[in-house]
Amino acid sequence: VADPLSVLVQLLAKLPGVGEKTATRLAFHILKAPPSYAQELARAVVDVKERLRPCSVCFHLTEQDPCAFCSDPRRDSALLCVVALPQDLMAIERTGSYRGRYHVLHGVLSPLDGIGPDELRIQPLLERLGRGEIKEVILATSPNVEGDATALYLAGLIKPLGIRATRIASGVPIGGELEYADGVTLNRAFESRRDL
Amino acid sequence: VADPLSVLVQLLAKLPGVGEKTATRLAFHILKAPPSYAQELARAVVDVKERLRPCSVCFHLTEQDPCAFCSDPRRDSALLCVVALPQDLMAIERTGSYRGRYHVLHGVLSPLDGIGPDELRIQPLLERLGRGEIKEVILATSPNVEGDATALYLAGLIKPLGIRATRIASGVPIGGELEYADGVTLNRAFESRRDL
Numbered sequence: 001v002a003d004p005l006s007v008l009v010q011l012l013a014k015l016p017g018v019g020e021k022t023a024t025r026l027a028f029h030i031l032k033a034p035p036s037y038a039q040e041l042a043r044a045v046v047d048v049k050e051r052l053r054p055c056s057v058c059f060h061l062t063e064q065d066p067c068a069f070c071s072d073p074r075r076d077s078a079l080l081c082v083v084a085l086p087q088d089l090m091a092i093e094r095t096g097s098y099r100g101r102y103h104v105l106h107g108v109l110s111p112l113d114g115i116g117p118d119e120l121r122i123q124p125l126l127e128r129l130g131r132g133e134i135k136e137v138i139l140a141t142s143p144n145v146e147g148d149a150t151a152l153y154l155a156g157l158i159k160p161l162g163i164r165a166t167r168i169a170s171g172v173p174i175g176g177e178l179e180y181a182d183g184v185t186l187n188r189a190f191e192s193r194r195d196l
Numbered sequence: 197v198a199d200p201l202s203v204l205v206q207l208l209a210k211l212p213g214v215g216e217k218t219a220t221r222l223a224f225h226i227l228k229a230p231p232s233y234a235q236e237l238a239r240a241v242v243d244v245k246e247r248l249r250p251c252s253v254c255f256h257l258t259e260q261d262p263c264a265f266c267s268d269p270r271r272d273s274a275l276l277c278v279v280a281l282p283q284d285l286m287a288i289e290r291t292g293s294y295r296g297r298y299h300v301l302h303g304v305l306s307p308l309d310g311i312g313p314d315e316l317r318i319q320p321l322l323e324r325l326g327r328g329e330i331k332e333v334i335l336a337t338s339p340n341v342e343g344d345a346t347a348l349y350l351a352g353l354i355k356p357l358g359i360r361a362t363r364i365a366s367g368v369p370i371g372g373e374l375e376y377a378d379g380v381t382l383n384r385a386f387e388s389r390r391d392l
Contacts, residue, residue, distance in 0.1 A: 003259050004243035005282075011237045014229075015222050020290065026211050028283050031244050031257070033210075038245040041207045042238035047200035048227050049234040061227070063199050086201075087224050094216065 005031070057128070059104040059121045061086045069102050076100045078135040082125065082154060084108045084147065092140065100138070103128065108141055108150040122154070129161055136164040143170040143188070201227070253324070255300040255317045257282045265298050272296045274331040278321065278350060280304045280343065288336065296334070299324065304337055304346040318350070325357055332360040339366040339384070 002010075005027060012023035030038055054060070055067035062068065069075065069089075079100025083089050089102050105120040128134065137158050141147035155165040171189035172181045181189070198206075201223060208219035226234055250256070251263035258264065265271065265285075275296025279285050285298050301316040324330065333354050337343035351361040367385035368377045377385070 003264065004240060004247050005257060005286075007236075008240035008244050009286075011233070011240050014233070016225050017218070017221070021287075022213070024283055024286055025213070027244060029212050030241055031248065035245055037207070037210070038241050040203075042241045044200060044204040044207050045226055045234050045238045045241070048204050048223060049231055051200050052227065061201060068199065087220055090201075090205075090220055091217075 054104075054106075058102045059106060059124070060089055060102060074099070077133050079138070080128070080134045080136070081138045081140050084141050084150070088140065088142075101134075105141075105150070108146040109153055110146050117153070120150075122157075125154075126157060129158065129163055134163060136166060138166050138168065140168045143168070250300075250302075254298045255302060255320070256285055256298060270295070273329050275334070276324070276330045276332070277334045277336050280337050280346070284336065284338075297330075301337075301346070304342040305349055306342050313349070316346075318353075321350075322353060325354065325359055330359060332362060334362050334364065336364045339364070 008027045008030070009020065009023045012018055012026050013020050015023075018026070030041065051063045052061040053063075053065065055062045055065055055070055057066045057070040060067050060069060064071070076099055080103055081089075081092065081098060081100055082103045082105060083092065084105050084107060086104055089104060092098050092102075103121070103125050105122065105125075107115050107120050109115060109117065109120070129137070137154070139151035139154055141150045151167050155167075158165040169192060170185065171192055172178055172185060178186070204223045204226070205216065205219045208214055208222050209216050211219075214222070226237065247259045248257040249259075249261065251258045251261055251266055253262045253266040256263050256265060260267070272295055276299055277285075277288065277294060277296055278299045278301060279288065280301050280303060282300055285300060288294050288298075299317070299321050301318065301321075303311050303316050305311060305313065305316070325333070333350070335347035335350055337346045347363050351363075354361040365388060366381070367388055368374055368381060374382070
């Protein structure tokens with residue numbers, strides 16, 4: 001018979017980056033928090049599994065369809081940011097500075113894993129672009145081999161439509177030390193140098 | 197209208213040591229895990245709040261009373277380990293090497309915070325000791341000012357009963373570097389040196 005505390009610790013310890021010590025600390029925090037917190041957390045955990053569906057327009061995970069980003073009239077419909085995953089969209093939203101629309105591919109091209117164009121939400125992207133409202137597509141996949149290949153592939157489909165395809169910049173992170181930047185990043189920072 | 201994902205991220209971000217980035221990573225892990233995981237986690241979160249009560253013998257938090265430690269016939273009833281908090285008990289249990297009983301004080305003496313002997317589970321401890329079964333009490337409060345004071349206070353109550361009172365050892369952690377040990381720890385390690 002497992003006691004509720006051990007059960008919670010074991011379940012929390014399955015989360016990424018959470019070991020048994022951290023899980024114990026989290027469990028005791030939940031135990032000591034106001035009763036409403038545990039109730040809300042339990043509901044939220046179930047809700048993300050049961051109530052989230054892909055938005056029929058941008059494929060971000062959402063409860064309402066179209067999602068809040070697609071239905072917000074204050075966002076710029078001429079600007080579209082393409083990301084690999086919903087968490088990438090959320091990282092961009094946290095900056096608070098992007099005010100265009102989004103499109104979530106739900107992955108990147110990865111032939112070795114059997115992920116080709118048909119496995120990603122590329123066909124619906126082309127349909128959106130065909131409606132003529134979008135003037136620029138910002139390809140915001142991660143700056144690694146697969147993210148770069150996916151961006152390059154999409155640019156090849158987007159530019160013939162007369163739509164601008166741009167790529168987010170890569171280089172030494174702001175606030176980072178040049179000394180500790182890896183060689184590939186440093187090379188990219190040099191190649192992408194700009195006139196001042 | 198807050199979407200379920202943002203709600204979960206906000207709630208997870210209230211946990212100690214969890215910022216918004218980590219909360220997002222945890223939320224997506226929950227989102228991608230098997231449906232049973234979210235259900236079990238939600239239930240466990242509610243269960244720790246609703247089903248745990250202090251054991252009537254040792255005051256560890258438990259669903260069954262007496263708790264699993266107090267009712268396990270294989271544990272040594274002559275040996276009692278006194279800890280400040282349930283999480284201390286769990287840290288000791290993780291080592292798997294202690295096979296005696298426990299007593300949880302639910303705090304340490306802290307006059308400045310208004311915590312005196314009556315605020316801790318000291319009276320029930322003395323009643324347990326009065327039954328004559330316990331031969332040694334290991335005082336396993338943390339090696340800091342309040343933990344030391346609490347251990348010293350308890351030793352003063354225990355020894356007149358003809359029961360052995362011992363204190364867990366302090367010193368440089370195993371695997372730790374002497375170079376990086378703090379001065380107080382290093383002093384304690386020297387004071388507590390043993391013949392080899």
